[in-house]
Amino acid sequence: MHKFKQLANNIQFLIESESWPAHKKLPSLREQAQSSGYSVMTVLNAYQELEAKGWIYTKQKSGYYVSEAISHVSKTSNKLALNTNIEINSLVFDHLKHLQKEHVIPLGSAFPSASLLCNTYFMKTLSRHAKIPNSALSTDSMPPGYLQLRQVIASRYSLNGISTNPEDLVITSGALDALNLALQALTKPGDFILLQQTIFYGAWQAAERLGLNVITIPEHYQYGFDLEAFENALKNYPIKACWLMLNVHNPIGFTVSNEIKSTIAALLQKYEVYLIEDDVYQELFYEKQKPLSVKYFDKGNYVLHCSSFSKILGAGIRGGWVNSGKFSNVIQHLQLMSTVSASNLMQHALADFMSSHHYEKHLRQLRLKLHQTKTAYYKLLQEILPIACEVYYYATGYFLWIKLPEGMDSSILYQCLLEKNIVIAPSILFQQDHLPSNYIRLNCSFELNDKVRRALQIMVGMIHDLVEGKVV
Structure with missing residues (x-):
């Protein structure tokens, strides 16, 4: 065109x-x-x-x-919405600052409990590499990243049915870095991108920072993803790129079926639109079968697949990657102008850890613990929440998406709980359209001890008070 x-x-x-x-x-x-x-x-x-x-x-x-x-x-579909004046960075900044305060109960955090992620073998590996002379000074981890780490990641793609060359991979300083670099590579200010109506706030932040216009499609009540609205958007509007989360969706939690992912891949090729696939939670499934990505079905190389280690090894493990294909050089140039590269020490340690049997063992143990803890939260909340509330439970990840009584503003509940040193995530963090604001996301990875139980009881008490008009 x-x-x-x-x-x-x-x-x-x-x-x-x-x-x-x-x-x-x-x-x-x-x-x-x-x-x-x-x-x-x-x-x-x-x-x-x-x-x-x-x-x-x-x-x-x-x-x-x-x-x-x-x-x-x-309009071809009244399901589509346009967002041209996005303002969310300040809101997210304040939210993250509250999570950093001492003595808070971080039920609004995006990261799993550190107690579940700390792996003794990985820490020993990291310590061993730190003792190697000049290890942190080596330049072999500059863009596109440490070759051995890219080779290990590429082999895992291949084992999952996605033929990947290590040269297609760029190692980044976490998933958000990978996602932002991919979006920069595909767009310029004023372009239109497509997001899910409810999505991780990092996508909204990136759109605001880059001056992009956002078209959103709603979640399908049954399947999680609305294919009709998606095709309408691709067919009728100048979409330059999509940013979608289809496995263990944040904040809602659903995983889209393989049939829908296959159709998404076919539509991307038909309309020649690129997808940035945010797949940071893919490893946190509970069933025997690991969910496939859209990248698996991508025959025309329209998918840039992004993930990281932060949700399986800890927030401080600033290591991620983008399977970028022909955009590898563009992304490397952008990376050299921003984050330069991920930690050399961390890349070497991750390569060793992923090459050992301890990595898969850690993943299995993590999935089991998350499943047990999330199930315990779900059962407790089902008992104590008002009947007007609805809890969305999916057998993946560690988030619960909760619908509050009709007409309630979750931002008010959020502010009230801050006074009690309890942080939740209100739906305004994940949506920019004028949608009902009566939803919250809870992080259910923390041990359900007496302190956390009391926090949940306080939250439920606040919900009752808001329903009865006792909180002004």
């Missing part, structure tokens, strides 16, 4: 979605060129294209304006 047509499509979508109302003045040619990154001539051609179609009109010596003479095309 020509650049001017791409820009014209972007502007047309803003008009169709009524983000730009009738008679709104468009940015000048120079202003539009500066904000979009296109040349002035490209912008002029786009404006002339829209004018010829009747979407905009000109006023002599004044500029271009949105027309109302044309009958706007009705």
